[in-house]
Amino acid sequence: xxxxxxxxxxxxxxxxxxxxxxxxxxxxxxxxxxxxxxxxxxxxxxxxxxxxxxxxxxxxxxxxxxxxxxxxxxxxxxxxxxxxxxxxxxxxxxxxxxxxxxxxxxxxxx
Amino acid sequence: xxxxxxxxxxxxxxxxxxxxxxxxxxxxxxxxxxxxxxxxxxxxxxxxxxxxxxxxxxxxxxxxxxxxxxxxxxxxxxxxxxxxxxxxxxxxxxxxxxxxxxxxxxxxxxxxxxxxxxxxxxxxxxxxxxxxxxxxxxxxxxxxxxxxxxxxxxxxxxxxxxxxxxxxxxxxxxxxxxxxxxxxxxxxxxxxxxxxxxxxxxxxxxxxxxxxxxxxxxxx
Numbered sequence: 416x417x418x419x420x421x422x423x424x425x426x427x428x429x430x431x432x433x434x435x436x437x438x439x440x441x442x443x444x445x446x447x448x449x450x451x452x453x454x455x456x457x458x459x460x461x462x463x464x465x466x467x468x469x470x471x472x473x474x475x476x477x478x479x480x481x482x483x484x485x486x487x488x489x490x491x492x493x494x495x496x497x498x499x500x501x502x503x504x505x506x507x508x509x510x511x512x513x514x515x516x517x518x519x520x521x522x523x524x525x
Numbered sequence: 526x527x528x529x530x531x532x533x534x535x536x537x538x539x540x541x542x543x544x545x546x547x548x549x550x551x552x553x554x555x556x557x558x559x560x561x562x563x564x565x566x567x568x569x570x571x572x573x574x575x576x577x578x579x580x581x582x583x584x585x586x587x588x589x590x591x592x593x594x595x596x597x598x599x600x601x602x603x604x605x606x607x608x609x610x611x612x613x614x615x616x617x618x619x620x621x622x623x624x625x626x627x628x629x630x631x632x633x634x635x636x637x638x639x640x641x642x643x644x645x646x647x648x649x650x651x652x653x654x655x656x657x658x659x660x661x662x663x664x665x666x667x668x669x670x671x672x673x674x675x676x677x678x679x680x681x682x683x684x685x686x687x688x689x690x691x692x693x694x695x696x697x698x699x700x701x702x703x704x705x706x707x708x709x710x711x712x713x714x715x716x717x718x719x720x721x722x723x724x725x726x727x728x729x730x731x732x733x734x735x736x737x738x739x740x741x742x743x744x745x
Contacts, residue, residue: 518596
């Protein structure tokens, strides 16, 4: 029980940070809602951990709900890293395009 | 027919002057793309009489080639030759590389380092890395070329306009090969010589190429 309370406190901390970032306009609306959804979903998963346990048992899995959440978190983290890599690749390409345009412009002006 | 030679260069102050002097008799213009070198590559290339483009940030060989291509196309190049700055290729073989484009209506010609000409490539690279590269080209792109990674090539204007190099780093060799096949250009491999001054691309570089190909395929 106390582990669940600690987990919820941590989630609340992240939620408060998110709200602060939104107030300071450091995150845009779509990003805010994605993270809000993510943390609320995490809080719900923690609150209904026993029900998830039962659900997993019904589905024939032997692991507990908390294990399932851990695996899920790892999968989600991998997905975010993958997304970041793609976004980074896109930004790298954009930097290259600017560098190329500048190089050609500079040579033509000489 | 205007022949432009694009030479990407990074920290090649020692070789660039000689490379330009050797290439000059065979082409109409030489475009050196200095990829933010830390030495005097830029000044050396300018002194040797090349048109020099300067990358403000180091972007890699593929990006430098693309910059050179864009400039050459903008200034009316009919044939673009890609040549290395470190003197590993023989400038006197440029006419053999562009002849199939000029006289046999080929559109892209690749220099092959494995077709009988002198080649002092280290044995490990020749037997292991290049074999692996051939397999990767076949696996990812379905390509069967004798030289999977040659940097000595010539493209006619039509091919250069169509083949945009998106891989900034070393994966551009595979990308150019793939796109030349994909757009169904008339291709030819001609034998070229190569003199290695150091090992060149290492096996770790090979893995980086695979990673770049995958990322590029996913992000495009």
